[in-house]
Amino acid sequence: MYIDYYGFTGHPFLMTPDARFYFPSTVHNRAHAHLVYGLAQREGFVVITGEVGAGKTTLVEKLCAELDPASYRIARISTSQVSGEDLLRLVADAFEVPSEGPKAALLLGISEALRTGERIGRRHLLIVDEAQALAPSALEELRMLSNVTEDGRALLQTILLGQPQLRRIIASPDLDQLRQRVLASYHLGGLSREETSAYVEHRMRAVGWAGHPAWGEGALEEVHRHTGGIPRRINRLCGRVLLGGALERADTLTAELVRLTAQELEEDLSAGAENARAAPLRAELVSPYPTGSLYAASDPPAGYGAVVADLARRVELLEIQSARRERVFNRLMDLFAALDLRR
Numbered sequence: 001m002y003i004d005y006y007g008f009t010g011h012p013f014l015m016t017p018d019a020r021f022y023f024p025s026t027v028h029n030r031a032h033a034h035l036v037y038g039l040a041q042r043e044g045f046v047v048i049t050g051e052v053g054a055g056k057t058t059l060v061e062k063l064c065a066e067l068d069p070a071s072y073r074i075a076r077i078s079t080s081q082v083s084g085e086d087l088l089r090l091v092a093d094a095f096e097v098p099s100e101g102p103k104a105a106l107l108l109g110i111s112e113a114l115r116t117g118e119r120i121g122r123r124h125l126l127i128v129d130e131a132q133a134l135a136p137s138a139l140e141e142l143r144m145l146s147n148v149t150e151d152g153r154a155l156l157q158t159i160l161l162g163q164p165q166l167r168r169i170i171a172s173p174d175l176d177q178l179r180q181r182v183l184a185s186y187h188l189g190g191l192s193r194e195e196t197s198a199y200v201e202h203r204m205r206a207v208g209w210a211g212h213p214a215w216g217e218g219a220l221e222e223v224h225r226h227t228g229g230i231p232r233r234i235n236r237l238c239g240r241v242l243l244g245g246a247l248e249r250a251d252t253l254t255a256e257l258v259r260l261t262a263q264e265l266e267e268d269l270s271a272g273a274e275n276a277r278a279a280p281l282r283a284e285l286v287s288p289y290p291t292g293s294l295y296a297a298s299d300p301p302a303g304y305g306a307v308v309a310d311l312a313r314r315v316e317l318l319e320i321q322s323a324r325r326e327r328v329f330n331r332l333m334d335l336f337a338a339l340d341l342r343r
Contacts, residue, residue: 001243001246001247002242002243002245002246003207005246005249006209006212006213006242006245006246007208007212008204008207008208008209009207009208010207011207011239012203012204012206012207012209012238012239012242013203013234013235013236013238013239013242014235014239015232015235015236017055017057017058017061018058018061019058019061019062019065020206021058021202021203021206022058022059022061022062023195023198023199023202023203023231025191025195025198025199026192026195027188027189027190027191028055028059028188030186031048031059031186031188032059032062032063034046034048034184034185034186035048035059035060035063035159035184036063037183037184038157038159038183038184039125039157041183042123042153042154042157043146043153043154043157043181043183044146044154044157044158044181044182044183045142045146045157045158045159045160045178045181045182045183046157046158046159046160046182046183046184046185047159047160047162047166047167047170047182047184047185047186048060048159048160048161048162048185048186048187048188049132049161049162049163049164049166049167049185049186049187049188050163050164050187050188050189051163051164051188051190051230052163052230052232053230053231053232053233053235054188054189054190054230054231054232055188055231055232056129056161056188057129057161058231059188060076060127060129060159060161064127067125070122071121071122071123072122072123072124072125073095073117073122073123073124073125074125074127075091075094075095075124075125075126075127076094076126076127076128076129077090077091077094077126077127077128077129078128078129078130079128079129079130079131079133079134079138080130080133081133081134081135082134082135082138083135083137083138084135084137084138084140084141085103085106085141086138087134087138087141087142088103088106088107088110088141089106091110091126091145092106092109092110094126095110095113095124095126096113097109097110097112097113110145110148111148111155114148114150114155114156115148115150115155117155118150118153118155123155123157124155124156124157125156125157125158125159126142126145126156126157126158126159127158127159127161128142128158128159128160128161129161129162130161130162130163131160131161131162131166132162132163132164132165132166132169133162134169136169136172136174136175139169139170139175139178140175140177140178142158142160142178143175143177143178143181145158146158146181164187167185167187170182189229190227190228190229190230191224191229191230191231191234192224192229193221193224193229195229196220196223196224196227196229196234197215197220197221197223197224199231199234200215200220200223200234200238201215203235203238212251213242213245213250213251213252213253214251214252214253215252215253216252216253216254216255216257217255218255219253219254219255219257219258221255222255222258222259222262223237223238223241223258226258226259226262236265237258237261237262237265240261240264240265241253241257241258241261244257244260244261245257
């Protein structure tokens with residue numbers, strides 16, 4: 001809907017990773033440099049960690065797009081909680097090696113594929129996503145594959161992508177040998193406030209944005225405040241802000257619109273938690289003094305005023321949201337009516 005209203009050529013904030021929208025932030029450039037350095041060593045492991053939605057997959061897609069397919073055989077697997085042998089079967093299947101049979105046959109098949117690639121000048125690169133879900137035994141199987149060599153050269157390199165807990169897993173004393181083979185490691189943090197603004201505008205320009213709609217004063221700062229600079233969270237929030245702006249026919253996306261949209265998204269995901277928090281609040285509002293007490297009216301309990309003020313703030317926000325949702329609903333009804341007339 002907002003694509004047509006604002007004249008975009010596509011969705012600027014899709015949740016699916018897309019290398020075309022890659023934004024060269026400081027943290028992503030550094031992570032990319034670590035990947036390039038690791039590949040140049042032609043052996044071992046490179047580890048990239050980050051929160052969910054930090055841009056790990058997009059980063060690796062950019063790297064893969066830069067590699068010559070004639071020089072690299074790239075296999076990508078996304079893991080769940082699989083055993084070491086099941087992981088070997090996934091690796092074999094990704095490298096187009098028969099994945100049936102006993103473990104010994106799997107190892108022989110993978111090793112032969114790696115040596116064949118070395119003879120024809122084609123390196124093998126394995127990318128394991130969601131690696132924090134792997135058991136230590138499965139990570140140990142990956143380490144054993146890194147021992148496959150030909151004339152003193154390692155035949156397989158592995159990139160491990162995962163959430164922050166992957167770093168703690170690799171730091172385990174049981175994985176000391178794997179840790180010694182990690183040539184480069186980098187943690188993707190969130191974008192800064194300035195880079196969040198640049199990221200949003202970068203993605204919008206990629207679909208034809210030329211300043212309409214405009215971002216109002218403080219709006220992009222609010223985007224950063226509510227997302228922590230994590231790209232996927234930014235995409236989710238900004239997509240909904242654009243939808244709300246289009247429904248309200250707004251030429252400027254204001255800080256208030258961003259705040260209200262962020263709160264709506266939070267409420268969408270935490271309705272149950274909000275109900276749970278409401279019970280203690282109601283309990284706090286009950287006066288501890290018995291009915292008819294001399295102190296019931298003149299001396300409210302400590303903190304009572306703050307609770308009432310918080311309740312008043314919540315009521316005000318609900319009124320604002322209700323008015324906004326009514327406007328959006330009316331706009332949707334107008335659009336549906338227009339569609340019916342065209343038919």
